[in-house]
Amino acid sequence: MKNINPTKTLSWKKLKNHIQEIKNINIYDLFKIDKNRFENFSINFENEILFDYSKNLINKKTIKYLLNLAKETKCIDAIYSMFYGEKINITENRSVLHTALRNNNMNCFLKDNNIYLKINKILNKIKNISNNIISGKWKSFNNKKIKNIINIGIGGSYLGPLMVTKSLQNYKNHLNLFFLSNIDANQLISIINKINPEESIFIIASKTFNTLETITNALSIKQWFLKKYDTNFHKDILSQHFFAVTNNINSAIKFGINKNNIFSILPEIGGRFSLWSSIGLIISLSIGFNNFNKLLLGAYKMDDHFFYSPLNKNIPIIMALISIWYNNFWGAETEAIIPYNDNMYFLPMYLQQLNMESNGKYIDRNGEKIHYQTSQIIWGDVGTNGQHSFFQMLHQGTKLIPCDFIASASNNYIDYKNHHLQLISNFIAQTKTLAFGNLQKNNNEKNIYYSCIGNKPSNSIFLKNLNPYNLGMLIAYYEHKIFIQGVILNIFSFDQWGVELGKKITNSLIKDIKEDNYKNKKYDSSSQALINFYKKYN
Template sequence: MKNINPINTSAWKKLQSHFNEIKDIHIRDLFFKDTDRQKNMFLNFHNKIFCDFSKHRINNQTIKYLLKLSKETHLHDAIELMFKGKKINVTENRAVLHTALRNRSNKPLFINGVNIADLIDSELMRIKNFSDLVISGKWKGCTGKRITDIINIGIGGSDLGPKMVTESLRMYKNHLKLHFVSNLDGNHIINVLDKINYETSLFIIVSKTFTTEETMLNAQSAREWFFKSSYKKDKASVSCHFIAVSENINQAKLFGISKKNIFQFWDWVGGRYSLWSSAGLSIVLSIGFNNFVELLRGAYEMDMHFLNREFHENIPVILALINIWYMNFFKTETEGIFPYNQNMHNFPAYLQQATMESNGKSVNRLGKEVNWTTSSIIWGAPGTNGQHAFFQMLHQGNTLVPCDFIIPMFPDHDLLNHHERLMSHFIAQTRALAFGNDQDSNIKNIKLLDIDMNKKNIFLSRFKQFKGNNPSTSIILKKVDPFSLGSLISLYEHKIFVQGVILNIFSFDQWGVELGKNLASDVYCELKKDSITNKYDTSTNYLINLYKNK
């Protein structure tokens, strides 16, 4: 990919000048001046996803300059490099091909002389055959009983993605009970183990390297619990209850898992993009293989939209450009994600990792420090809960927060009155944020003959004023089904990629995760010693010694 600092482009300079002209214009005035605004700022994906970005502090000129920025930073070339399997993850010398995992075209794709399309199809068939056995009850535990509980042990992308998908698609789930264990805190694994029976439980240990501390310690505790619970302690009994998903097959075998129980994914699949691979085995076990294929198909169709659509009608590109506009010109620091669907309550957490681990960088692709913003802080919660928590700040605070509102048009339940009321709140919130209210309307009914009451009402009207001009995107799914959810996840993946390309950073490494892990290993060794620790700063020494003297 080209190394072009965005602030050096002519488009960036034009955007800065344009920002100075538009920054104080109210969204309501933008609508007043452009009667076709909503029509021109609305995109439709296969009648499955509808995206309205008209309630943003932008106009047609803003979009023109942002599109020019994408051209000057060679975004189109970068997209093609990713889909062709070029090693765009330069610091790890890897290709980035989570898109290949959902490629339904059956076209060959060669990496280092190997057709990875064949590898993917082969692994998919293994997943299908295995999941069919477990779901049907033909896969038995060591005492001959059917599996009833699936325990996914992983962290980060090996946890957040599968957990978010299985919860979002809970209306498609079968009889199997899903549990997810990620935290190093022993409470997490204990809380799950207390609920299950060793005879009917299946553990899936998901770790790319099979050395991740949190995952492996939880896996070891699960294995110890199994051996304490079971009177059968041989390898054959373990093979009935422990599955591995890893790139490191040898390490998984050393753990005691037989090779036939090891599902593979590859170094060109990043952890936070791995739910499409065998790391999504828990998804398949929850909703069935056919629904998993629909999830892949939805993602693939969004991939094709991203790859082939002109940028002015390309949803991931447009949303990424708008976010760059806010981060670097309005200097916003956060971005709110609000799914108006309770089953999608973990979607903001999923996007936290996907966005902040990808683009939370401070050096460009040449290793030099940047002086522009590369990532928003992602946060959010389901509506309408958020309305009774932090929306007060969104409406009347002095911090600008661009927001994404997400809702299905058709609910996955039959309480239609609930959904219509939910939809009314969804629409009303985006309108209230954008347009606010008119101060005069708060005092128009004041009784002019009552001077004291008049003063009181004028005073109170100040507290009931909503300035508006708060931006949001409305994303309406036809329904939360496997296809649409797959498309939505893919949309955000590509939005993140576009931002990384234009802002000249590497989005697919995560070296920032490593320092704390390495220091933790060193501190752990200190905690095991009897002597007083003096090797660190005074604060760290104090905390270690405080723990030792407990």
């Protein structure tokens, strides 16, 4: 990828001038001026997803300058570099291959080697174990059917699968799912109190197999499990109940996991982009491999669109540019994600990680300190719940907060059509009210407290149906949007060194507290006091 400071481009300078022209134009006026505004600022993708970005503070000139910014920062070259396996994750000296996991043309190359054979082998392994466990063919060590699947992982090894399985719970089979992520023992105890170990499968999901929270939880689960049974047979017991998803095969075997129960993950797959890989084993177990494959196919369809579509018709690129427009030219520091589907409850949290862990950087690809905005703060909640809490600020607050509204047009419950009608009416009404408000001419002082000025931007993302295929498209869209933001903002989106530093300091603190070394070390007064308080009550 080219290392280009976006603020030095001609397009950036034109956008700085352009905002002076457009900042006093109202969204209401933009619709009034352009009778075909919806047609000009929306994309119907495959009749499966409708992207409507017409309710934004943009006009044709804005889009022209933004698209020129994408050209000047060589976005197309960057897309080719990622898909062709070039080492764009420079700080870790790696390629970025999550798109290869769902590549449907069986032609993924890395260093002139076709890696599809390896990917296909992993997929077949996921398929076989999923079919065996779901069908009941795979039994416990004492010949009982499996009822519970416990995923032990954190970060990308948990949040992506959690979001997908919750979103697609209408496709869920009979297996009960549990996610153990937090080091807090409360979560561990809550899970083990609900399950029978003989009827449970445990998946330890850790790319490195040394993530502190994951391995601590896994060891505790293993100890709890073996206490229930004769430990002389623990190897046989573990082989029927414990699995690993990791790139560290040796550590998994050392832990006691049968080699046949280890699902590998390519080192070029970042954690927050890994739900398409073996990390998605719990997804396949939850909804069946055929539906998991449809999720992959949907993502591949968006990959195809992202790779081949021209800039002005490219959904992820247009949406990335609009986000940069608000973040850097309007001073909007946050974006709200508001899905009008309760099954998508974890989507805002997932996108929070995907965006902020990728683009929350202050050093550019040239190694220089950045003097413009990178990642927005991502937050949100499901509608209509949010309407009865933070929407007050969206409508009448002093902050500009661009929003993504997401809904599915179809209703899964015939007996509750009225519920869905109300849900979608709220979805549309909120974007309409944010854009146009309720102000009328000649407002008087009497009703000023009721006034909503409108002119609040939003995107509407309308799915035909929330199914595995469309969800795959939607997730891939956000992945590519975030990638393009990183390209234009001249940062490395695929490392997370800020996270790694916190891990190192944690490990050092654990050792010091255990061995009382903290008494001899010069901690800052705050940290010292916190340690003392902990030690006093433990």
